[in-house]
Amino acid sequence: MMKMAFTFDKEAVMRRSYTMSNVYKSVKEEFARGGLQCISDGETLTFAGVGHADDYSNMLGMMRRLSRCEWFFDVLSSWHFTTDERKGWEDVLGQLKREVARGELPWATA
Secondary structure, three states: OOEEEEEEOHHHHHHOOOOHHHHHHHHHHHHHHOOOEEEEEOOOEEEEOOOOOOHHHHHHHHHHHHHOOHHHHHHEEEEEEEOOHHHOOEEHHHHHHHHHHOOOOOOOOO
């Protein structure tokens, strides 16, 4: 099952004058609009496909939209994605940090 999981830096959230509940609410609403379900909303916020043929494209679309949000990047502690937990998780945040270092994101300032 495809999943995407996030943890957030509480201090970074507060520096932006956000609250954790507002961050969680915004992310959950975005995933709901994409037809994806929240399966865990503890310290780690996790989303999964719902068994539709378009789950994969919805997940990738979500990754693309969120990776273009500077505020989201700034408050993340971790961001992982998997298409099959038995095969491991991809470190999306690590990849984004490499792209920022190369100046490849529209809002990036290395």
